[in-house]
Amino acid sequence: MLVTPSAHSIDPQTGALAGNTGRYQKRLSDLRGLYADSDAFEHAAQEDGERVVYTVEDVRPEASAGDLIFGTTFMEPGRIGSEFFMTRGHIHATANRPETYYGESGSGLMLMESPDGQTNILEVHPRTMVYVPPLWIHRSVNTGNTPLVMSFCYPVDSGQDYEVIARSGGMAVRIMADGNGWASVPNTGYRPRTQTEVDAILATQA
Amino acid sequence: MLVTPSAHSIDPQTGALAGNTGRYQKRLSDLRGLYADSDAFEHAAQEDGERVVYTVEDVRPEASAGDLIFGTTFMEPGRIGSEFFMTRGHIHATANRPETYYGESGSGLMLMESPDGQTNILEVHPRTMVYVPPLWIHRSVNTGNTPLVMSFCYPVDSGQDYEVIARSGGMAVRIMADGNGWASVPNTGYRPRTQTEVDAILATQA
Numbered sequence: 488m489l490v491t492p493s494a495h496s497i498d499p500q501t502g503a504l505a506g507n508t509g510r511y512q513k514r515l516s517d518l519r520g521l522y523a524d525s526d527a528f529e530h531a532a533q534e535d536g537e538r539v540v541y542t543v544e545d546v547r548p549e550a551s552a553g554d555l556i557f558g559t560t561f562m563e564p565g566r567i568g569s570e571f572f573m574t575r576g577h578i579h580a581t582a583n584r585p586e587t588y589y590g591e592s593g594s595g596l597m598l599m600e601s602p603d604g605q606t607n608i609l610e611v612h613p614r615t616m617v618y619v620p621p622l623w624i625h626r627s628v629n630t631g632n633t634p635l636v637m638s639f640c641y642p643v644d645s646g647q648d649y650e651v652i653a654r655s656g657g658m659a660v661r662i663m664a665d666g667n668g669w670a671s672v673p674n675t676g677y678r679p680r681t682q683t684e685v686d687a688i689l690a691t692q693a
Numbered sequence: 694m695l696v697t698p699s700a701h702s703i704d705p706q707t708g709a710l711a712g713n714t715g716r717y718q719k720r721l722s723d724l725r726g727l728y729a730d731s732d733a734f735e736h737a738a739q740e741d742g743e744r745v746v747y748t749v750e751d752v753r754p755e756a757s758a759g760d761l762i763f764g765t766t767f768m769e770p771g772r773i774g775s776e777f778f779m780t781r782g783h784i785h786a787t788a789n790r791p792e793t794y795y796g797e798s799g800s801g802l803m804l805m806e807s808p809d810g811q812t813n814i815l816e817v818h819p820r821t822m823v824y825v826p827p828l829w830i831h832r833s834v835n836t837g838n839t840p841l842v843m844s845f846c847y848p849v850d851s852g853q854d855y856e857v858i859a860r861s862g863g864m865a866v867r868i869m870a871d872g873n874g875w876a877s878v879p880n881t882g883y884r885p886r887t888q889t890e891v892d893a894i895l896a897t898q899a
Contacts, residue, residue: 490826494815555791585761599698609700620696640846
C-alpha cells in the first residue's frame with residue numbers, strides 16, 4: 488500500500504510537531520523511583536505531582552518493518568535535589584536498533600550505558616546530531632535552565648524496553664548539578680548486569 | 694561489536710557535518726541530461742562545468758542491517774534556463790525504505806513520484822521534517838535564492854537506485870521558475886513505467 492508523503496513543521500521552543508500521530512506526557516508522579524533523593528522527590532510530588540516533566544510527540548508509519556518513526560521530545564528544566572530532570576530511558580526491545588537525536592533548543596546530555604556497564608555521555612546543543620548506536624541504553628537529561636527540545640528518528644521495528652534500567656537499580660551514573668555545570672556521580676544503588684542479563688539483551692538482536 | 698556513540702554538529706548554512714565518514718560532490722558536468730534545456734546546460738557547462746551544484750556528507754555505521762545513515766545535503770541556488778537546480782534523485786534499491794529530510798536553511802521542494810507515476814511535491818523550509826515514505830522516488834529542488842541545506846536519515850540497508858529516473862526519461866514533472874515562485878510542468882520526455890517495470894521495483898522490497 489502506498490503511503491502519502493507528509494511534511495511536519497517542528498517548533499524548536501515547544502517541540503510541537505505538526506501532523507503528529509502520537510503524543511504522551513510524563514508527569515512528576517510518573518517518575519517515582521528515578522531520583523536519588525526520594526525525600527526531595529516526595530516533597531516535589533506533593534507540591535505538584537501533576538506537573539509535566541516531558542512530552543513526546545511522534546509520527547508512526549503504517550509499515551511494520553524497514554520504516555522509520557520520527558518525532559520530538561520536550562523536557563522542562565528542573566532538579567530533584569541536585570539531580571537534573573531526565574527521561575525514564577530505555578534500550579530498544581530489539582536491542583541492535585539505533586536512534587538519532589538532534590538538538591532543537593536548550594542544552595543537555597545523552598546519558599548512555601552499554602549492557603556490560605560502560606557509560607558514555609554526550610552533550611546535546613542546538614544543531615548537534617547525537618548518534619545512539621545499536622545496543623546502548625539511553626536517557627536524556629536537561630542540564631540547562633530552559634527546556635531541552637530534540638527531534639529524533641529510529642527504525643519502526645525498534646520497540647522500547649523501559650524496565651531495563653529499573654532492573655539494575657538505575658543507570659551506573661547520575662547527573663548532578665555542580666556549580667553552574669554538571670557532574671556524573673556513581674549511582675550507589677546500581678547493580679551491574681549479570682552475564683545472563685547481558686546475554687538476554689544481546690539475544691533480542693534481529 | 695559495540696559501536697561508540699558520537700555527536701556531530703551541523704552548520705545550517707554550509708551543511709558541514711562534523712565527524713562525517715563520507716562526502717561526495719556533484720558538479721554541473723556530472724548532471725548532463727537532467728535538464729529540459731540542453732542548450733542552456735551546455736552553455737553553463739562550458740562556462741564552468743566544474744562548478745559544484747551539491748554536496749552530500751554522511752555518517753555511515755558499521756552494521757549492515759537495522760542501523761541508520763544520517764547526513765546533510767547542501768545545494769547551491771541556480772537554474773538551467775528556467776529550471777531550478779536539483780539532485781539526480783533516486784529510489785531506494787530496497788524500494789520500501791523511507792527517508793526523512795529536515796530543513797536547515799534555504800527553501801525548496803521534495804519532488805516525489807510513485808512507481809506507477811503519481812507525483813507528490815512538498816515544500817521544505819527550515820524546521821520542516823519531510824517524510825518520504827517507502828516506495829517513493831525522490832529528488833530535492835532548490836527553488837530559493839540561497840543554498841538549500843537539509844539533514845537526512847534513512848535505514849542502512851536502503852541503497853540507492855539512481856538510474857530509475859533516467860530509465861523513464863526523467864520524472865513526470867519539472868520544477869520551473871514562475872514569476873517569483875515555482876511551477877510544476879509536465880516533462881514531455883517522460884515515459885511512464887510499464888507494469889513490468891513497476892513490478893521489478895516492488896520486487897525489491899524486504
